[in-house]
Amino acid sequence: MPQRPSLDSRIRPNTDALFQELQGEAVLLNLKTGIYFGLDSTGTRVWQLLQEHERISNIVTAMMAEFEVTEERCQEDLLDFVAEMEMNGLLIVGLDLSK
Amino acid sequence: MTDFHYGVYGISLRSEIPLSLPRPQRPGLVEIELCVGSPAMFSSAIRGTDLQSRSDWYHYAHLKDRSSYVRWKGLGEFLVSSDGGRITCTRAAEAAMESFQVYLLGQALSFALVKSGFEPLHATAVAVDGEAVVLLGDNGFGKSTLAACFLASGYPLLTDDLLLLQLGANGFAAHPGPPRIKLFPSVARRFLGSAAAGIPMNSETSKLVIPLDQRQSCQAALPLRAIYAIAPPHETRRAPHIRIEALPMRKAFLALVGNTFNYVIVDPDRLQRQVRETTLLLSGVPVKKLTYPRGLSHLPSIREAVLVDLNSSRCAVGPNRPI
Secondary structure: OOOOOOOOOEEEEOOOEEEEEEOOEEEEEEOOOOEEEEEOHHHHHHHHHHHHOOEHHHHHHHHHHHOOOOHHHHHHHHHHHHHHHHHOOOEEEOOOOOO | OOOEEEEEOOEEEEEOOOOOOOOOOOOOOOEEEEEEOOHHHHHHHOOOOOOEEEEOOEEEEEOOOOOEEEEEOOOEEEEEOOOOOEEEEEEOOOOOHHHHHHHHHHHHHHHHHHHOOOOOEEEEEEEEOOEEEEEEOOOOOOHHHHHHHHHHOOOOEEEOOEEOEEEEOOEEEEOOOOOEEEEOHHHHHHHOOOHHHOEEEEOOEEEEEEEOOOOOEOOOOEEEEEEEEEOOHHHHOOOOOOEEEEOOHHHHHHHHHHOEOOOOOOOHHHHHHHHHHHHHHHHHOOEEEEEOOOOHHHHHHHHHHHHHHHHHHHHHHOOOOOO
């Protein structure tokens, strides 16, 4: 059972995750399982940001600069998002991302 | 030795057994050979293989040589070659030929189509003013029933259940399927008055396979006009009115991939192609959600609503709309 990610966790997209943007929204496909996931505009932006930033806390900072949201809410939502993406094999979370 | 030559879904089918299909009108997008195999050949092909199943009567396996095996209990067995160029089949003794053909030209053929590089959709399509209007939806959503209502008003059927689209210089073309429709007897009686001419599809359903004549079916590919994703029954049961709404791209995408005809082949190459082709399709064709109250008496109004929507979107876009 993976541990819940923290703000200090480092993350990166799994190579099995295929991202397709569609007019500001997106779909993600896990190429291993064949399961699709829809991302709304906020989820799409998070996915774009996590390709630029490795640490979750940095993504929170970037999100705070773009969205009107409290820091607490932003952290909570982002950690939920990361946990769900990890559970579905779309993100790798951990200190050692070299694997 | 393949003695019979047919055209269906835009492909050329060379078959050892006679099928209820038209002769090919032009060279197919691809040629698929249909051969008859012996029970011993099928037993040998799957020896030592764990079959997967989706129900008690449907089993399949991806074999080591990248061919695929599919079986419907009491109906028949199929082996589709790795490149999709050949289907070897055998019909169960108790299966009616019409019933066998439904699965051969649907599920089994979908393996060959996907392996040949196509992305067949689970959809029914009718011809409206020389263009294909597609009704998308899972089993039981009412695709064929609504199509029967179009048929009753003189709009021919293009395909029932499996839709093959192909991108050409002028946009997407929708190819004609077998000239038949699968309907419940009550629907057939209401809209076609031809229930007596239908043949039971299989023992799992009361649906009939009803052959259509040349006036009732299209023989040539048509330009794709629009796709209507039918709302699932749990939504339509509560729907007070007919509603047609454009789907956002993300939802349209998920509706299209959710209605692939073949959800069993999931290797990465196929999945990447599915994403590519679905994105391409969405860039050229509107996908709308169609929600309506259930009940045969509503269907003529639903048909009219679709026709009005088609006309209004044509006027809004203008005659030179790009496809």
